[in-house]
Amino acid sequence: AQSVTQPDIHITVSEGASLELRCNYSYGATPYLFWYVQSPGQGLQLLLKYFSGDTLVQGIKGFEAEFKRSQSSFNLRKPSVHWSDAAEYFCAVATYSGGGADGLTFGKGTHLIIQP
Amino acid sequence: DGGITQSPKYLFRKEGQNVTLSCEQNLNHDAMYWYRQDPGQGLRLIYYSQIVNDFQKGDIAEGYSVSREKKESFPLTVTSAQKNPTAFYLCASSIFQNYGYTFGSGTRLTVV
Secondary structure, three states: OEEOOOOEEEEEEEOOOOEEEEEEEOOOOOEEEEEEEEEOOOEEEEEEEEEOOEEEEOOHOOOOOEEEEHHHHEEEEEOOOHHHHHHEEEEEEEEEEOOOEEEEEOOEEEEEEEOO | OOOOEEEEEEEEEEOOOOEEEEEEEEEOOEEEEEEEEEEOOOEEEEEEEOOOOOOOEOOOOEEEEOOOOOOOOOOOOOOOOOOOOEEEEEEEEEEEOOEEEEEEEOOEEEEO
């Protein structure tokens, strides 16, 4: 069965510093990987996704992620964080069958705190 | 603008009562999903439907029921059999061809 691990429950970063959020996945087939962000009490907003091709993908709000098949990782990065980046971040892997899209399997999330 | 509408945003019910959460989409997506979110647990799949009049159980379907009579609508009923129904519920939809998922803004259900 597929699974996603986000090792860091909480991360605190100073405003202007760089950020890396870790994500490891387990999936038997070619993974389709996503990063979502969630503000308190809100739905999920897609930051970026990887399906194939270039292993470094660019997303919205200045985020990027790198797919490393050998390490089963899909880490999210940002060179300089802003106070508005404080939120919950979720990594997810999509599963597909012959019938179509079977849904996303999520990690438990990383809570990002930004220090002034 | 196209999107997913979940209503209401907040819902309160007494223990032992069934309650139905609404999810409507105007994206013309084929598949729809219900997730439950609890603090520190991430999102867990309850039910999903890839076509009208068909749906499959997800990882935590016990105590929940769904219907899919129209492509646009995928209501979730939280029954009295659900032992711990207080949670944040998110609906999503997807179109297979572009592998994308769109989420609604969620319903927070509190059972007292």
